[in-house]
Amino acid sequence: MDGKLAVIGLGSIGSMALWQASRLSDSVVGFEAASPGHARSAVGGDTRLFRMLYRGTQSYYPILQRSRSLWAELEAETGQNIFIRCGGLSIGTTGGPYIPKLLETTRINGADHEILSREEMAERYPQHNLRPDDVAVYDPHAGALRTDRAVTAAVAAAQANGATFHTNTPTDGIQETDDGVTVTSGDKSWTFENVIVSSGGWSQRLMPDFLQKSTEPYRIYLTWFVARDPAEFSPERFPIFIRISGERSMYGAPSVDGVTVKATLDGRGAPTPQADPVPRDLTSAEISETMETVTEFFPGLFPNIVRSDAFPDLYTKDGHALLGPLNDQSRIYCATGFSGGGFKMAPGYGEIAASEALGKRSFDGLDFVRPQRYKSI
The missing domain is CATH 3.50.50.60 (FAD/NAD(P)-binding domain)
Incomplete structure (x- = not known):
């Protein structure tokens, strides 16, 4: 052996x-x-998002709880700053398919959370341009992980x-x-x-x-944008987010380099013949939808993709x-x-x-x- x-x-x-x-x-x-x-x-x-609030699958909560403790142990053991503790926002239509199910699972699990109205969001997190029927749920234990x-x-x-x-x-x-x-x-x-x-x-x-x-191997792509005022999108002022508003959806993280902000279309992974090589360039349709979504969601970002990439993962x-x-x-x-x-x-x-x-x-x-x-x- x-x-x-x-x-x-x-x-x-x-x-x-x-x-x-x-x-x-x-x-x-x-x-x-x-x-x-x-x-x-x-x-x-x-970066990747860490959050304690999950929609629909209650069984993940104990794994998330244990993972949160283990991320802290890994930092203490190695002296590395891995977990950016900036909180997290789940944003969506009040009566849509996302927020009600998220809140149902959250209440069953007993996870800490705070519901923020559109007006409260405008005061606390003005970076987000919400629709009239949008609402947000704040997760105090969320953050970004340095992969x-x-x-x-x-x-x-x-x-x-x-x-x-x-x-x-x-x-x-x-x-x-x-x-x-x-x-x-x-x-x-x-x-x-x-x-x-x-x-x-x-x-x-x-x-x-x-x-x-x-x-099946899937191709997942990511996009980054430049902030008009980088301080507004720093971890101290801009939590991670997942947003599903009507036909548009996006997720992202605060700036970790002081210049660019990750903001990526949610749920756009697609099958690919094999994990290597994965096409790294975005299609014209991916570029167009991403820029349209950022233009609506984030007035504080220049709606031009300054960086993009694609990565493989295995889906069941x-x-x-x-x-x-x-x-x-x-x-x-x-x-x-x-x-x-x-x-x-x-x-x-x-x-x-x-x-x-x-x-x-x-x-x-x-x-x-x-x-x-x-x-x-």
Whole structure:
């Protein structure tokens, strides 16, 4: 055996699984096709949103709670400033499909929140140009996560705990045997007691047929704009936001460079034939809709896209992750398919994956993410 556990893919989830596994075992090895935090993976794009308010799925709340604590632990352990605590806004039509469902789930979970009228928003957050029937819900525990810092910090923390990892080592295949799992890369191979597959958009080729049929790589694009007054869009004055107003929707984060503001159309991910390469340039339709939306939503931004990029992620048919072993006896553990929404909960997911893959602890209430739900499809 070359170790108790291998983690394949050290991106959003894999880096956190490696970190958490290193707390539980001194025999953990990571494999990364490029380097941790590389800009072509789902880690790219500077920031991701963290929020405690979620629409429709109550089961996420405990994972969000645990992740919030673990983000703080990662910062304390590494000395890195990862979580920008700036609060968050959910904005939408008063009787529309977004806000009522968000409030219903929020009240069931008991999450802290504050409802802000259009008039209160104009006073506190005048950067947003709301429609007459819009309302907002403020999340005091929300913020922005620095993606590259988070991933590199988690890998560094794992290394400090004794974990090792291979960079520029793409995994060609994994083969489960009676004794363990063999990992191959080129002409090299290693054998481990258990393996976690966490390579995002590249995970599909390492999974069995029933999961390949239930997943699809998606292309997600991001856009940035220049602020007329950068101070108005600083983390101290501009919370993260998600807005669904009628036919328009957008999400974004405050400026982390003092100049540009991330503001991106929501829910526009689309299938792509493969994770690599993903078309990086925006289409004319994507550019047009983005600029029209920013023009209406944010008078304080110049409505010209100054930066854009696109990244791959693996989506499942129901939009929920794949988290768990292939079956009750399998030594291959899936931690992938997070469908564009995994980063905020990455350390929580990483803790679950590491604990279960190493046989240290099992978690209840996760049937909605178990891979076996697709077994009969």
